[in-house]
Amino acid sequence: AQKITQTQPGMFVQEKEAVTLDCTYDTSDPSYGLFWYKQPSSGEMIFLIYQGSYDQQNATEGRYSLNFQKARKSANLVISASQLGDSAMYFCAMSVNRDDKIIFGKGTRLHILP
């Protein structure tokens, strides 16, 4: 069974600073995928970034990068130059196959301070 752990229930960060959201995972499957989603107050799930377990390089998407440390089973999300609009709930998630069900962590609520 897969498990996602997010240990930071909430974070406060000053605008324009970089922020790292922690995520660890556990699975016995050799092939898996890791996701990060943003959920603003509207409730919609916004896909941010994906990392495959066999990808050699860390995934990056604009201001988002995923710090993938396979041996430590961690997949931290790094947001550079945070903006007020980044305030939201962030979920780390994983699936065994790209087209399989996604298991979510408990989430981290990020507050960006002006």
Next chain:
Amino acid sequence: GAVVSQHPSWVICKSGTSVKIECRSLDFQATTMFWYRQFPKQSLMLMATSNEGSKATYEQGVEKDKFLINHASLTLSTLTVTSAHPEDSSFYICSAIDFRSYEQYFGPGTRLTVT
């Protein structure tokens, strides 16, 4: 990007009644759709996997007779909450797999309030 819609976006119903929520993939065919439930300030919990033309697979602890799922076509899955009770009040989110790209797309969610 691909779009998944849900209807209604919010619904209020009386205890004991049934309510149907639709999940549609608008510009792609989805052989598989998932239904999640999210209580306030909590994470998304997978309820069931819906495959076109076959019975849904429910996660442990989810009552299949209470949460009826029908995946009648490659673009539509429905979740019917039967005999709803206040404890069923939640945010229900669906996702759909584009069978060409294997990408998964989430719907905007449906907020159900049972009074």
